[in-house]
Amino acid sequence: MTQLALVIDLNVCVGCHACVTSCKEWNTSGPAGAMSDERPYDVNPTGNFFNRVQTFEVGEFPNTETVHFPKSCLHCEDPPCVPVCPTGASYKRKEDGIVLVDYDKCIGCKYCSWACPYGVREIDEKQKVMKKCTLCVDRIYDQSLPEAERKPACVMACPTSARLFGDVHDPESVVSKAIRESGGYPLMPEWGTQPANHYLPRRKTRLRIHEDELERTDNPLKIDRQLPKPDMAEPSLDDVTSW
Amino acid sequence: MSAAVAPEVAPAVQEIKKTTCYMCACRCGIRVHLRDGQVRYIDGNPDHPLNQGVICAKGSSGIMKQYSPARLLKPLKRKAGAERGAGDFEEISWEEVYATLAERLGKIRATDPKKFALFTGRDQMQALTGLFARQFGTPNYAAHGGLCSVNMAAGMIYTIGGSFWEFGGPDLDRAKLFVMIGTAEDHHSNPLKIAIAKFKRNGGRFISINPVRTGYSAIADEWVPIRPGTDGALLLAIIHELIAKGLYDRDFLVRYTNAGQLVNLDDKHDEFGMFVRTEVPQEEACYDPQNKLWWDRISNKPVITHSEGADPFLLGEFVLSDGTPVKPSFQLLQERVQDYTPEWAAQITGIPVDVIRRLAYEMGVTARDQQIELPIAWTDSWGKEHDTVTGNPVAFHAMRGLAAHSNGFHTIRALAILMSLLGTIDRPGGFRHKAPFPRPIPPCARTPTSPLAVRPDTPLDGMALGWPSDPDDLFIHEDGTPVRIDKAFSWEYPLSVHGLMHNVITNAWRGDPYRIDTLMIFMSNMAWNSTMNTVEVRKMLNDKDEHGEHKIPFIVVCDAFQSEMTAFADLILPDTTYLERHDAMSMLDRPISEFDGPVDAVRIPVLPPSGECRPFQEVLIELGARLKLPVFTASDGSRKYRDYPDFIVNYETEPGSGIGFLAGWRGRGGEKFMRGEPNPNQWEMYAKNNCIYHHELPRSYQYMRNWNQGYLEWSQRNRITRYAEPILIHLYSEVLQKFRLAAQGKGISRKPPEHLKQRVETFFDPLPFFYEPLETQLTDKHKYPLAAITQRPMAMYHSWDSQNAWLRQIHTYNTLYVNTQTARLQGIADGDWIWVESQWGKVRCMAQHSEAVEPGTVWTWNAIGKAAGAWNLTPEANESRQGFLLNHLISDELPGKPGASRVSNSDPVTGQAAWYDVRVRIYKAGAEEAQETSPQFEALTPVPGMKQRPTWLAYFGGGKIK
Amino acid sequence: MNPAFSVIFLTTLIGVGQGLFLALFTAQTYALFGILPEQDSVGFYAYGSLLALVFMAAGLIASFFHLGHPERAWRSAAMWRTSWLSREVIVLPAFMGVLFLYGLAHLLDWKQVLLTLPTGLSINVTVALGMLGTLLAFALFVCTGMIYACLRFLREWHTPLTIINYILLGGASGFTLATIFAAYAAPALAGFFAGWAMIITLCGLVGRAASLFRNARLKPRSTLQTAIGVKHPRIVQKSQGFMGGSFNTREFFHGQTPALLRSIKWMFLLCVFVLPIFFLVSGLATASAALLLLAFAVQYIGLLAERWFFFAQANHPQNLYYQVVS
Ligand SMILES: Nc1nc2c(c(=O)[nH]1)N[C@H]1C(S)=C(S)[C@@H](COP(=O)(O)OP(=O)(O)OC[C@H]3O[C@@H](n4cnc5c(=O)[nH]c(N)nc54)[C@H](O)[C@@H]3O)O[C@H]1N2
Ligand SMILES: Nc1nc2c(c(=O)[nH]1)N[C@H]1C(S)=C(S)[C@@H](COP(=O)(O)OP(=O)(O)OC[C@H]3O[C@@H](n4cnc5c(=O)[nH]c(N)nc54)[C@H](O)[C@@H]3O)O[C@H]1N2
Ligand code: SF4
Ligand code: SF4
Ligand code: SF4
Ligand code: SF4
Ligand code: SF4
């Protein structure tokens, strides 16, 4: 059984929003499109996006971490948004675990969005249907695209490769390996939704310098006769003992 | 696949065209997917060396730029009687535009060409605009570099012959330690992100030195918050530690820098502070002749540098046989940093002493203990063969956090010296050049040196911009006053190698040094975000003399959008977008080269021009022909080039030089590169090759290029450089010393006027030193305790993305970020409206608490705030009601010493605009005050020809929504 | 949550309709056992059913305003296996149909005995329909309540009290309406209905107070720590990624002050529970139909406030992700 998903590496995400607009760009002219924007050139412009990048500050100055946090539908393995949908417009695909909305069936009752704890479903205020990340299902199987490009738009765009895509049920996939090796975790595990998307935490590289590493045998100051040497005239054992 | 996701637009015609992005200056390769002639999708070109298929937030929003309702679609002229700034225009034809300009400019050219000033913003065609200005004969040409990061260019190029920015960068593929200083985003947007992520994945250690922790700094392993404007102190203290601990690469310093060269310390001598030379070189050439002395350790006597078998003392003091006291320049450096201890720097920078020490040790130990050795044989300039290329894997990157301060030049010199002490210049894992760099120090281009170079109906005798190597290279009158309107290359800012665009309007308005007639601005928002003192400058743009004539008589603006600046134009030239025009990112300008060799790039239109838009390139070629500028005119007086593409293919720098705008596929059949006859099919060949030409150098030419015989000769053969002489690193800068000597009255060169002597003497120190930024020195720090800075948001380019419906949803307005403690002390709650006040002005805005900013600093995203109605946004749009512009608080000038005139708020060496020196105080706005940003400007109305702005947008590219 | 008026009207109006029907059938049942006098089939049961139907229909119409695509509403019956909303969509018209038949049977006097129980009680068509209606009315209450109660993330709703309260409050308002209806159509029953109305209202008070008490003590199960997976006591959102608002900021935030929330709470406690009892008692005592009408009006307005509060009080875990504009 396949479960496709994104794994997002917070260790390298710089919060550039490339995944946000590339997603909108791909999807607005796709099956989900057009993704509408209200008051696009006016006060409080607002629009339909499948992916948002947020920023959090952790800790207090000067021990602050700034965390950029992209979030789209997590394609839960047990998606609470699906069974509540009265029309069956929301569904989870058996073959690859992608959670989708059938825009032709959706009545725009918003109930599924209430049932998603992650706040990733957005109604399109113009088309009045519920929309969300499709995991770019219209790219990843598109035989007319070269193999290497059968990936979600946001994954292709991400300049830091912070977004990995693959089958989390295949233990040998890049995503499974990343989750295993880098401590990948799901969001809000307390609800048992089993999000397929995972996040990789920040990892730190530190350098430990031992005292003696600062004293190099090839200290160049020696060559220039600058390495401080003890004064010849200072007292030493030579002055007080004879063996 | 389910019905919901089946392809929905069956009969659409799909097409993929490749070109180069220009949502920012990074210039990534893109693929534009068209459906029924409309843009359906823009993604990164996977075969492009720069972005390798990725794309950023701006690049992905290109569609919204292309179809933005803020686009100017018709040539316009200011309505008779309408005030500048009111934005009241009427449509005119291109013919009228050309006729008006040809007549006006023709007259100026025939009388006094300097009365025409051409200044350009973040464009990528300085080779063409510069050529046009030079052919016109005006000295008054520059691009935005002076207000941007000239300190970064000059500080490093005058030291190592190359720089960050678009000239070189950190080799993160091999680095182990990466120190990023004062960088938010920079031009190398996508490539830097690709590189940092890879670097981190490979386990590299990443340290960011920045008052603010966002973006790149967010993912740093360590964040070192620093007080703005104090990096010089930090870097000098690190140098102090490295020298004290002997953690520098002595071999590198000896062979590849001037560390061992002996400096004349006879203060009576005209050559005081200069290197002792064995002989005077015969010809004036632009390179360092290898005629200086070392004090050889082995023979214990002076020898010519790089003598076989010799090894100089780097430390000590010596006396030449003629009694001249001398010291190796490294000794002088050691003396200079003697008192720059970590304890001293800690007080200034706010960084704890142990952190400063540790930074120095991490750099020194990583450089030494993790040395890289690559099996690449190469030969150095002195003929010595090396079996390997070694590298000390400590890489740096720095940008405007250092550059945009009035002490930036010396800070950046300190950084370049630190990098050199660690032995990391053009070596694996350190800093690496990009062609056409490294250049000689300084590069060979020179401006004319006297007003005689400006003559009617004659091209300028020299380049409008250049690299002075001594006072005699300045572009001044006999009496020492400037020839250029921006006072570049004058005693006020002698090394202002990119000009001072930020001074143009004020100077022209005041008539100091003189009045001009026509100011042409291309791609720059000089009435808003690229000007300091914005409120006053906007008044100057519309100010009139006693006869009711505008003080700046004629303003022409070429822009693609309705900006704050276009409102002040007399004539608006609607430009195409990057998807609609040809462009060349030329080797003559700032190409997109990689570490491994030169790369240039082009844009090829993927869409027809919208409305009546015309590329500015075409405008220049047309005007060039009408004005009969020599380059654009055939010998029979007729027009020489059909259009811009024709010009690019056929233009040669000199008849038969074989050097043109594009380096790739030259020669009749495209068989040559760098040099070769024009190739009529050059554009097609670029089109077939991802719009780039990439020449990968042999591995042995890819490193140590300052001193790499093979590379230098290759570069000479290909006319990248005239000389193949080694480019020694200037730890100690003789260029600076020459200016200082002139100020001290020594030598035979020109001397500064009395009132500038002390300034030149102080700031032209041949070794880096730390001083407080000029504005800080003039500020009562109790009254204005906080430093105010801006940062580039990754999802916005300067002022021009507010017209972009997608990007403006990400940054709809900006707030001032204040450290939580600092805010609380002022009783300012998160989200409160506050006043921010500097000595020069005040702004009302919203405050946001943050733990990720140094307590003495406040900051905001740059250029998000807009004037009401600009960019075809409604006057109610958040950008103008809640967003604000920090520039209102920044002065373009500083009061001079009592009696002396004002000086530009710029670095005294380079004229770099000191954006980040401003000091402010903040306090809560009154409860009764409007919850709206202040100042406000009268709302602009849409100009003729612009599209209506829709209230709903539902973009669907081509085909039909099912 | 941001209360949607369509849903507030839907749930309150059908609550009244269901309650009124239950009241009618309660009276019929009592009459069956001879505890209450028989009533006029047409004047009481048929018109009573019609009144209930009017409320049901109004609720149904209100519900359409909630849909982006009401023309596709028919699709929403599809997922009855998993979706309480779907079940509601089925049960609601079913109940209305039975209610209609129940009224029709009374109107046309369909009194054919279907079955005689050993006790001698004869079940005629109206009784059978009434029993079926009762079943469906309760089913509908359960469906409506479960729409909210089944959402485990909305912990304020995720409790049996939600269903109990839907039943009790719908019942109370229905019986109150029955009282005033009886005052006109069957004055003898007014006291009976008023009595039950007061009892159910009091039970409703207990139920609703219990849920208020419970909700005040809820500890959020999700925190910023679990929301973004970073272990640190001090995490503050600095940007939600957009500034002009989105569906997620509009749908899940009521944007009102805590003070307003508190006053709405006291207002509905007063209007739903205290005042109706007062008006019912004084209305009966003074035989004033106006006071009885007032009792219903006040209670219904109170219920609108109660339902508003019910939504507003529910704090969705998604809100953790949308805390700051910038
Ligand atoms: N406070 C503060 N101020 C700053 C800075 C800062 O850090 N802080 N940074 C400074 C720096 S480094 C710079 S470089 C400047 C940049 O400042 P500007 O040079 O003013 O840059 P923009 O605001 O982008 O304005 C460029 C103009 O180009 C137009 N444009 C966009 N695309 C095209 C095109 O294809 N053709 C034409 N003809 N026009 C086009 C836009 O509409 C816009 O009007 O700002 C400076 N100002
Ligand atoms: N997305 C996007 N990319 C851009 C641009 C854009 O507008 N948008 N503009 C382009 C242009 S024209 C330019 S010039 C480049 C500029 O590229 P950057 O130099 O990266 O741009 P700035 O935003 O000026 O970043 C300055 C950084 O220095 C820090 N800083 C300020 N003062 C000090 C200091 O005294 N010491 C230290 N250590 N740090 C300090 C600030 O906090 C900030 O992080 O970016 C280019 N790239
Ligand atoms: S594109 Fe990549 S780096 Fe940029 S915000 Fe998205 S995940 Fe982060
Ligand atoms: S994240 Fe939300 S919308 Fe996506 S599958 Fe999980 S519950 Fe459903
Ligand atoms: S909004 Fe659409 S997808 Fe969501 S529950 Fe309703 S019908 Fe289903
Ligand atoms: S997978 Fe596709 S739809 Fe989902 S966030 Fe990425 S780009 Fe958007
Ligand atoms: S970094 Fe600049 S050039 Fe590259 S894709 Fe983004 S906007 Fe375009």
Ligand SMILES: [Mo]
């Ligand atoms: Mo810049």
